Amino acid sequence: MFKVLDVPTTSITELKKAPMAIIDLAKESNTGVYVLNRNEVAGVVLSEHQYKAINKENDQLHEEILLLETALRLSKTDIVTFTDKEVRASYDVEIDENDGWD
Template sequence: MSMNILNVPITSISNLKRSPMEAFEKANKENTGVYVFNREKVVGVMLTQKQYESLNNEIEELYDQMADLVAEKRVLYGNVETFTDEEVRGKIANEPPIIDEDDGWE
């Protein structure tokens, strides 16, 4: 079986051991992850901190959008079940609230 050539920056485990910063610099320069190979198999992908955080933020935004769409779908199709405050919070819902003046909130 022949290996497909990826159109992304690559490095080997040996090169990574010699100079890890080189992989990060390549990832930053190419603005993409650097695939790390060990014996012709991809074993990982190196990203800069900025790239990693950007991907995590994008994932969070997509999860938020999915949650909004699921809620919108439920409302549109009438698949909505409501609960009373007592059903959600239990007996504490009927007790007067305890206000802590020193909790740090203005």
């Protein structure tokens, strides 16, 4: 059974007929417009402003997660650390300054 959504909906047929009208509806309602195909959600139409706002919020949330993960790692006291030499070892490698790599 199809659940009635509290957001604007349209059909794929209507989207094909008048795409700008659907985008304008998304702007006016300040929410996405669900596009239905045989009473199943096929996609959501957003205005450019809504799309950018969602991406900005997503980026901010990812940044916050990164900061929290970093704080958690730094708060741990039972960690083992290694020196640079232990990690990379020491290799006697000759560097050819004329190898063509700049």
